[in-house]
Amino acid sequence: MRDILPADKARRERVLSVIRDRYLAHGFDEIETPVVEEYDRLHAGIGGDNEKLSYNILRRGLDADAIREAADDPAALSDLGLRYDLTVPLARFYASNRGQLPGVFRAIQIGPVWRAERPQKGRYRQFVQCDIDIMGDDSSRAEAELMVATLDATDALGLDGATVRINDRRALDWMLDVFGFAAEERPGVLITIDKLDKIGAEGVTAELRERAVWQGTSTGPVDAFQAFLQRPQTLEHHPFGERQIRKALPDGAPDEVVSHLVRIGEAVAAARASGPEAAEVEVPLLFDPFLVRGMGYYTGTIFELAHPSVSYSLGGGGRYDGMIGRFLGQQVPAVGFSLGFERLVDLVTAEPDAAAPxxxxxxxxxxxxxxxxxxxxxxxxxxxxxxxxxxxxxxxxxxxxxxxxxxxxxxxxxxxxxxxxxxxxx
Known part of the structure; x- marks a missing residue:
């Protein structure tokens, strides 16, 4: 956690004002939620590893004896906690206020979140997230709107050349099924696959093989996965579309998933171009069949924002159609995109407004x-x-x-x- 000095604070606010302005221009409405949520909601099994990093608030009125008795039961010690992201609070917000919101609701939420991280460069225990979400729309239009608005914001900040890596959890699950991984293995397998950009293909296959031996399961799926990674590939470049997607997946990829991704690309291309040239514009999207994203609530499309100046992502998100139903008792489709503001602000040179001396x-x-x-x-x-x-x-x-x-x-x-x-x- 940090103190922000005046010059840095002014710079941060200038960046935020650009992001907010572009999101408002795309028809999103800003909301605000409390920084505190109920413990049971924050630990409902939908926040992935972030639940382990949450800051919990001690129940009021507990004396020393009660604290000692409940030492092994976090739920007995705490009834509230600081939010670790803005998505879980948004789902609760929508469930609580749905009657006052439009059928398709486009939300902006900007604010601090807290995680008990090990501090390092670009990673803090208190940091700002900038989220846009669309609830009530299960079509590819929702993902396209999020991507167009986000790319517009990065362009306005001077970060030309940003791209969005995109995948679909349904494609990932289908691919693991093709390789032969059992359903109960897949959560752990995905954790290892998510390390591809850190330890490479050899490191991932070695870890998967070691995991299979330790658990006493067949190494056949690991062999199939390794063979797929080592398959011969041509170096020809394909723009984002059906050919690029199918070329990156095993044969027989689900038509429904591929079509959904293709429609997103077509919509983004149309928005990024003008007039008759729209069909000729290269979409700033890249299909990545091994993009995982660790949050347990993603149900479909997932994506991350990349920029050529850095090796790490500047944001990400995905579709979480099952989350709001946990609070509302009725399923509502939802998808969101979150900018990593702390990483983003370090790259942006936002000058003071010259018109205001x-x-x-x-x-x-x-x-x-x-x-x-x-x-x-x-x-x-x-x-x-x-x-x-x-x-x-x-x-x-x-x-x-x-x-x-x-x-x-x-x-x-x-x-x-x-x-x-x-x-x-x-």
Whole structure:
């Protein structure tokens, strides 16, 4: 967890304002949910490993004896917890407020979440998530809207060249079935497959083989998986579409899944192009048959945002059609895309708005307060941001600090001075 200094805070807010502006332009509405949710909801088995990283809140009124008695029962110790993502709270929000929401609801949710992570570069225990979600639409239109809005936001931030890696949990499950992995094996197998980009194909197959031997299961599925990874492949490039998808999967991929992915690509292509050239535009999507994403609530399409400047993802999401039904008692289709704001903000160079001047008034010690406030109020009325600073012996250091804080101009104020002379800050 970190303190955010003024200059960094201003930069973060500028990035957030761009993201918020683009999402609003795409028809999403911003909501807010509490940072605290019920313990049972946060530990309902849908948050994957994040449930193990949640911060729980001790029940009120427990004395030392009661705490000792309940030491081995987290649910007895805690009835509330800090949210570890924004998706679980959103599902509860929708179930609680559905009567006041449109049939297809497009939500923006931006706020802090907490996980008991091991801190490292780009990974914190408190961090901001920027989510957009669509509830009530089970068609490919929902995924396409999310991807177009997200790519629009990254373009507006100056991160040209962003792409979306996409897969479908149904395709993954079908592929593991083709290889011969039993249903009860698959959650553990997917955890290992998710390491492909870290330990490579040899490392993954070795770990899967070791796992099969340790569990006493057949290594036949591992052999089939390894043979698929080592199959001969041509280096020809295919744009995102049915050919690219089927070429990346074993023969006989489910038509329903492939068609859903193709329709997403067609919609994104149409949105990213204009006029008759739409069909000729290359879609910024890449089918990745081994994209897993670890959250247990994903039921269909899954995706991650990639940028050529970094090796890690800048966000991700997927379809979670089964989650809202847990709270509502009625199934509602839902899909969401979350930007990893802490990683994103480090890549973005968001400059202050040049149309709104930021001015430092450097005044002598003997200037009357009323005179200072009058000068300041006059500039503010004209649309400027103004800070008062008493002149110091080291004026250069004062101005450098002001420039670092985002101020663009300064003026010196002496007692009885008339009109101020504004000078630019380097």
């Amino acid at each position: 930021s001015i430092v008034l450097v005044h002598d010690a003997d200037v009357p307060v009323a005179e200072l406030v009058a000068h300041k109020s006059s500039l503010i009325a004209g649309g400027a941001r103004v800070r008062l600073e008493r002149r110091t012996k080291n004026l250069k250091a004062l101005l450098e600090r002001s420039a670092a804080d985002g101020y663009t101009a300064f003026a010196t104020v002496s007692s009885g001075a008339g009109e101020l002379e504004l000078k630019p800050l380097a």
